[in-house]
Amino acid sequence: MERIVYLNGKYISESDAKISIFDRGFLFADAVYEVTAVLDGKLVDNAGHLARLKRSCGELDLELPVTTEKLTSIQKELVKLNNLKEGGIYLQLSRGNAGDRDFAYPVDTKPTLVLFTQVRSLLECPKAKNGIKVISLPDIRWKRRDIKTVGLLASCMAKQAALSAGADDAWLVEDSYVTEGSANNAYIVTAEGTLVTHHLSNDILHGITRKSLLQLAEEAGIQIEERRFTIEEACEAREAFVSSATTFVWPVISIDDYQIGDGKPGPVAGMLRKIYIDIALSTAD
Structure with a gap:
């Protein structure tokens, strides 16, 4: 039908x-x-x-x-x-x-x-369980990414380039720093356990899931830094992940074929995904 x-x-x-x-x-x-x-x-x-x-x-x-x-x-x-x-x-x-x-x-x-x-299958998703691979690409989008417009051709090109390279998604880089993914916000967890994600500005979309996840991380006692980070710093991170409205949290297990952590989904991403889903199921209207 x-x-x-x-x-x-x-x-x-x-x-x-x-x-x-x-x-x-x-x-x-x-x-x-x-x-x-x-x-x-x-x-x-x-x-x-x-x-x-x-x-x-x-x-x-x-x-x-x-x-x-x-x-x-x-x-x-x-x-x-x-x-x-x-x-x-x-x-x-x-x-x-x-x-x-x-x-x-x-x-x-x-x-x-x-x-x-x-x-869509949101709860039982192989990418959430197994993690995704990303590549880095130049961020060629316009300068008002905080406005959620339908002008998404650059994001489509990035996604397709990732798929053509055998990856799942792309992290976009501007002035040597990661802005976000093709259709998601990007995060790393440093060796010291600090959660890092790009600060709010015109350079990124102000993710609704991002806001909720940062609140949950703070409540869980995780140190948070809203700042820029490079691909090199991400490759040395303990773990990495992305978030969006319909992925919730997906772990990132490699960047440009460089293994992140032990090459498996990390505990912070797993914990935040579980808590977010539990709260979503209980508060959804």
């Missing part, structure tokens, strides 16, 4: 969902998005995702056509209509159909709001 999707106020079959070729999301990537994980049919960390959506809209002078309360009700209705137990909900908001192609923001354009569900 086809999925039921949401498009501009209507719940319709995915094959019936149509958007104009003049939509600015299509022509200019003039759009923002969010992905919320679903566990046991409930939304995980959704308030954080919708708060970040509002921030992204504000940074781009993009009108959010409904309230966050309404968005939540739409998400929950899609979960129900598609009988989604585990996976995610994708939400995208573009500036809409401008009637013709023009670089300047149009006046009085109705935004295009799209949501759809995706079935």
